[in-house]
Amino acid sequence: MNVYHVELKEITKRFSGFIANDHINLSVKRGEIHSLLGENGAGKTTLMKILLGLYSADEGSLWIDGKEVHITNPRIAFQLGIGMVHQHFMLVNNLSVLENIILGQEPGNVSLDMKKSYKIVQELSTKYNFALDLNAKVEDLSVGMKQRVEILKILYRGADIIILDEPTAVLTPQEADKLMKILHDMKQQGKTIIFITHKLNETMEVADRITVLRNGKNVITVNKEDTTPEELAKFMVGRDICFTIEKSKKKRGKPILSIENVKLLPQASDTVSLSVHEGEIVGIAGVEGNGQRELEEIILGLRKYKNGTISLLGVNINSMTTKVRKDLGIGYIPSDRHKRAMLSNFTIADNYLLGYHFRAPFSSKGILKKREVEKHSKDMIECFQIKVSGLHQSIGSLSGGNQQKVIVSREVSQNPHLIIAAQPTRGLDIGAIEYIHNQLLRLRDEGKAILLISAELTEILKLSDRIGVLYKGELMELKETDEYAEGEIGLLMAGRKAGIGTNG
Amino acid sequence: MGKWNVKFKMKDNVPNNQHSDFILSMIAMVCSFLVAGIFILLVGQSPVAAYIALFQGAFGSVSSIANTLCKSVPLMFTGIAVAFAMKGGLLNVGAEGQLYIGALASVVLALKLPNLPGFILLPVSILFGCLGGMVWGGIAGFLKAKRGVNEVIVTLMMNYIAILFTSYLVNGPFKAEGMVPQTEVVPTGAAFPKLIPRTQLTVTLFLAILVVILVYLFLQKTSWGYEIRAVGENSSAAEAGGIHITKTTILTMAISGGIAALAGISESLGTYGRFIDNFSPSFGFTGIAIAVLGKGNPFGTIITAILFGAMDAGSMRMNRVAGISASMVNVIQGLVILFIAAPQIYRILLAGRRKS
Ligand SMILES: Nc1ncnc2c1ncn2[C@@H]1O[C@H](COP(=O)(O)OP(=O)(O)OP(=O)(O)O)[C@@H](O)[C@H]1O
Ligand SMILES: [Mg+2]
Numbered sequence: 046m047n048v049y050h051v052e053l054k055e056i057t058k059r060f061s062g063f064i065a066n067d068h069i070n071l072s073v074k075r076g077e078i079h080s081l082l083g084e085n086g087a088g089k090t091t092l093m094k095i096l097l098g099l100y101s102a103d104e105g106s107l108w109i110d111g112k113e114v115h116i117t118n119p120r121i122a123f124q125l126g127i128g129m130v131h132q133h134f135m136l137v138n139n140l141s142v143l144e145n146i147i148l149g150q151e152p153g154n155v156s157l158d159m160k161k162s163y164k165i166v167q168e169l170s171t172k173y174n175f176a177l178d179l180n181a182k183v184e185d186l187s188v189g190m191k192q193r194v195e196i197l198k199i200l201y202r203g204a205d206i207i208i209l210d211e212p213t214a215v216l217t218p219q220e221a222d223k224l225m226k227i228l229h230d231m232k233q234q235g236k237t238i239i240f241i242t243h244k245l246n247e248t249m250e251v252a253d254r255i256t257v258l259r260n261g262k263n264v265i266t267v268n269k270e271d272t273t274p275e276e277l278a279k280f281m282v283g284r285d286i287c288f289t290i291e292k293s294k295k296k297r298g299k300p301i302l303s304i305e306n307v308k309l310l311p312q313a314s315d316t317v318s319l320s321v322h323e324g325e326i327v328g329i330a331g332v333e334g335n336g337q338r339e340l341e342e343i344i345l346g347l348r349k350y351k352n353g354t355i356s357l358l359g360v361n362i363n364s365m366t367t368k369v370r371k372d373l374g375i376g377y378i379p380s381d382r383h384k385r386a387m388l389s390n391f392t393i394a395d396n397y398l399l400g401y402h403f404r405a406p407f408s409s410k411g412i413l414k415k416r417e418v419e420k421h422s423k424d425m426i427e428c429f430q431i432k433v434s435g436l437h438q439s440i441g442s443l444s445g446g447n448q449q450k451v452i453v454s455r456e457v458s459q460n461p462h463l464i465i466a467a468q469p470t471r472g473l474d475i476g477a478i479e480y481i482h483n484q485l486l487r488l489r490d491e492g493k494a495i496l497l498i499s500a501e502l503t504e505i506l507k508l509s510d511r512i513g514v515l516y517k518g519e520l521m522e523l524k525e526t527d528e529y530a531e532g533e534i535g536l537l538m539a540g541r542k543a544g545i546g547t548n549g
Numbered sequence: 550m551g552k553w554n555v556k557f558k559m560k561d562n563v564p565n566n567q568h569s570d571f572i573l574s575m576i577a578m579v580c581s582f583l584v585a586g587i588f589i590l591l592v593g594q595s596p597v598a599a600y601i602a603l604f605q606g607a608f609g610s611v612s613s614i615a616n617t618l619c620k621s622v623p624l625m626f627t628g629i630a631v632a633f634a635m636k637g638g639l640l641n642v643g644a645e646g647q648l649y650i651g652a653l654a655s656v657v658l659a660l661k662l663p664n665l666p667g668f669i670l671l672p673v674s675i676l677f678g679c680l681g682g683m684v685w686g687g688i689a690g691f692l693k694a695k696r697g698v699n700e701v702i703v704t705l706m707m708n709y710i711a712i713l714f715t716s717y718l719v720n721g722p723f724k725a726e727g728m729v730p731q732t733e734v735v736p737t738g739a740a741f742p743k744l745i746p747r748t749q750l751t752v753t754l755f756l757a758i759l760v761v762i763l764v765y766l767f768l769q770k771t772s773w774g775y776e777i778r779a780v781g782e783n784s785s786a787a788e789a790g791g792i793h794i795t796k797t798t799i800l801t802m803a804i805s806g807g808i809a810a811l812a813g814i815s816e817s818l819g820t821y822g823r824f825i826d827n828f829s830p831s832f833g834f835t836g837i838a839i840a841v842l843g844k845g846n847p848f849g850t851i852i853t854a855i856l857f858g859a860m861d862a863g864s865m866r867m868n869r870v871a872g873i874s875a876s877m878v879n880v881i882q883g884l885v886i887l888f889i890a891a892p893q894i895y896r897i898l899l900a901g902r903r904k905s
Pocket of ligand 2: 089090091210444445
């Protein structure tokens with residue numbers, strides 16, 4: 046008889062009446078990479094949190110190696126060799142990599158043998174080609190490196206069932222490639238891996254078998270060889286997904302946003318100038334960390350800049366506060382939605398208020414109009430097909446994609462002239478991405494100016510009328526999308542200008 | 550409280566429900582009476598007799614009820630003052646100092662302008678007292694917003710400054726004739742009218758209830774209140790939403806200080822009719838407990854303040870009749886805090902273990 050390494054049988058989980066997992070079955074073979082797919086809110090994270098003992102299932106059972114287990118808290122999961130890399134890292138920033146990894150590992154063993162631990166961790170790190178400096182402070186690491194620390198932490202504890210919840214959502218394409226290799230290596234070492242992602246190409250690259258969830262229910266489990274990305278997409282959303290978008294050619298209007306000679310990074314040798322016009326999408330490509338965060342925050346007035354000018358609708362906004370800038374007509378979809386856009390424990394309705402809490406019809410003379418806010422929230426939820434169990438649910442309990450839909454709908458609904466969309470589809474499922482892309486194009490056709498900052502090159506290419514490339518805080522190039530030669534953007538992202546050779 | 554209790558909630562994160570939260574507070578209250586009862590048994594007394602005496606001392610007659618309410622008024626003010634700051638993500642442990650400054654400011658003003666008619670003098674004195682508290686609280690807000698100095702440390706330090714400074718003034722420049730360090734009695738026009746004759750209870754009771762309700766409405770129903778709550782929940786997101794963090798932080802601490810000042814004002818212009826050196830039995834610190842127990846909801850704050858007031862008022866009778874030291878109520882109050890804090894501490898420990 047074939048005994049699975051991990052089995053979840055008939056798992057059901059309700060949140061105050063709402064069913065997040067509805068009799069879900071998941072069987073994972075020893076040593077396989079099992080990809081868990083599903084739209085935002087399908088119940089993937091919830092299911093994994095049950096396996097990890099963070100949530101308790103209302104019905105169903107968990108089996109490890111053919112034996113039923115009762116995982117009532119994370120400690121038990123840990124003893125059974127289950128480890129998870131959450132989408133939000135749980136590292137202590139001001140400790141070193143090594144300290145983070147061995148932290149809290151041995152209860153009772155107070156006098157930590159750092160030398161011995163160092164050796165063990167170093168061996169693990171080399172074994173999987175992690176290329177980590179164990180003495181570096183975690184706060185100095187890139188996102189991809191931090192993730193490797195999380196993985197190493199789990200490996201160090203001897204986990205052999207490794208769950209990764211949307212690990213690539215925060216990675217650059219290069220880092221994602223590296224992670225795929227790591228997953229492959231871990232599989233070679235006999236680890237069992239459950240890999241949650243929204244990116245079908247990643248699934249097709251590394252998975253052995255694939256389970257698709259929809260609306261909290263099983264749809265299908267298939268071998269990778271027996272399926273195609275198109276079919277998977279259809280399983281996930283229950284309809285055909287359009288992978289390409291028809292973009293109408295449109296004449297751009299007058300400039301809305303102009304940035305002149307603004308320095309993004311202190312170490313940049315040159316300043317940035319660009320403008321975004323009515324009815325166009327300007328895409329900013331580039332590997333993250335090359336000034337993207339600075340660019341969005343400078344435009345919004347969240348970050349100080351010494352020289353240069355920024356004007357909106359021809360008005361110099363250098364000395365204006367964020368509030369005045371937003372009131373002039375900027376909609377802002379920040380790249381870090383948890384930090385910059387959400388009041389996690391506030392209700393969905395109260396989140397729709399953020400930034401518009403002094404505006405009619407939501408407020409009159411400083412008194413909030415609850416009914417108006419709720420009406421608006423309902424409209425948005427319906428219009429954007431946001432999955433919620435009620436207006437008074439906290440936004441933090443929504444799935445990632447639905448949180449983003451709330452934010453996008455909030456920021457585009459107040460008729461802004463300019464929309465700053467930074468990483469607008471990060472962590473979203475293909476259905477939601479398609480939806481947000483269509484929204485951005487609709488807004489463009491309505492004459493809005495859109496600055497799209499994204500690490501996803503395909504997204505930039507698909508939506509932008511003009512494309513600029515950021516590298517080390519400098520704008521390498523800015524021209525019409527179809528003026529770029531094949532592969533040119535990729536080179537620019539790496540700091541190389543085509544034809545001139547390397548410069549940096 | 551939002552920020553405090555939800556942060557550590559790892560399981561089934563349902564939006565926090567104020568009613569069930571308050572019920573938790575009440576359960577903690579009952580538990581502490583039970584545990585304190587065991588202590589009383591251990592010293593060979595009857596807890597039942599003790600609690601009956603306590604209850605009678607607090608609610609047994611009109612004058613004892615008046616006494617209970619009188620003792621709860623300053624606690625309502627300090628409780629809601631601290632709760633207000635908590636909603637804005639700030640821990641104001643300086644209500645004690647703010648109420649001393651407020652009390653002295655109001656009394657001094659009333660003494661300096663004795664010729665004004667009462668209907669002007671009283672409101673003006675109250676406002677001046679509040680202004681004092683606002684400045685005192687606002688300083689901590691300013692240092693927090695502009696310099697990033699922890700408000701807990703600043704407000705705590707400023708307690709000592711306020712208490713010693715007012716003590717100096719009332720022992721020196723403003724001292725009335727006699728041995729006791731206190732000011733002259735304020736003109737009748739500047740004193741809060743009595744609610745029940747021959748008791749210390751004044752109309753400040755209604756003022757306190759009104760302020761508690763207004764604070765709640767301000768936070769929940771106005772745009773400014775929304776800004777304060779948003780900053781308390783996530784200041785980076787609030788900032789991106791156009792909310793001015795510096796302004797809001799200073800405003801939050803100033804308002805909190807102004808409300809705390811009312812506790813001192815109600816005592817000096819109401820209960821005593823003058824400023825007395827060291828008059829506050831830590832109303833400001835008890836206010837922190839009230840804020841935690843009352844969960845920042847108006848009903849909870851008022852009830853908790855009355856319960857604490859009742860314990861203080863009844864303790865004398867418990868001592869006289871049942872022979873239990875009056876400080877047993879301090880034990881009970883301490884236990885309440887412990888029971889309320891316990892789940893919190895448990896969660897923190899658990900979260901720590903999970904992270905590692
Ligand atoms: N603590 C909670 N309280 C209430 N509802 C919740 C809670 N956690 C999850 N949900 C709901 O359960 C559903 C499933 O959420 P889950 O996070 O498992 O989705 P997901 O498949 O991981 O989505 P995503 O890809 O966006 O991360 C969502 O509709 C969400 O709103
Ligand atoms: Mg998820």
